[in-house]
Amino acid sequence: MERHGCRKAVGAQLILIEAAVESLESALAGERAGADRIELCANLSDGGTTPSAGLIAAVVGQIELPVFAMIRPRGGGFVYSDDEIDAMTRDIEHVGRTGIAGIVTGVLTPDARVDVERTRTLVNAAAGLPVTFHRAFDSAANLPDALEQLIQIGVSRVLTSGGAPTALEGASVIAALVDQARERIAIMAGGGIREYNVRDVIARTGVREVHSRLVDETGMRGLVDEIGTIPSVSS
Secondary structure (H helix, E strand, O other), rough: OOOOOEEEEEOOOEEEEEEHHHHHOHHHHHHHHHOOEEEEEOOHHOOOOOOHHHHHHHHHHHHOOOOEEEEEEOOOOOOOOOHHHHHHHHHHHHHHOOOOEEEEEOOOOOOOOOOOHHHHHHHHHHOOEEEEEHHHHHOOOHHHHHHHHHHHHHOOOEEEEOOOOOOOOOOHHHHHEEEEEOOEEEEEEOOOOOOHHHHHHHHHOOOOOEEOOOOOOOHHHHHHHHHHHOOOOOO
């Protein structure tokens, strides 16, 4: 079962804010700013890779928020060798013993489809921890088909910009994915979300979770405060 932070009430909905960070200092800043969950990575400039064991232990030990750990052995594409999958499986098994609240990962086939077999291997390694399929999803050839496959595998949520460079640009696709999901899987909007556009992203997509890289505490606090001012959200 997932642990949640205090979601931001928006009309009749509850919006969860996930902050992507790559250091203990940033994780603490995200908590102070009012984020609800932390995505912990290394190398965010390269899309995020697996953080070190020491960093995971430090963050889990010092913040109260749920922490999801990125499991990605390298930057670049999302097609992995057997050796890389073995390493990812071991990483998941290790971080699962650290008090982490969830896993963030994703695997595609060379023809840009969800690698069902390998993704299932990683979900099984998580041993009941919720798994987010990260923005590898946006590189899939057919997003609706990919979503159905992830639901069948047992993935908990998908992080997506709707296949566009930013979530705002992909808002119509994200909205269609929200409708398709029918609450069988969570759809989390991510990609260039900041305080000045989060209102539009939520209104146009109907998502209940948003993901934003923490650039600084002030910016994250502004995003949190902006969500708190939205009078209503369409279901």
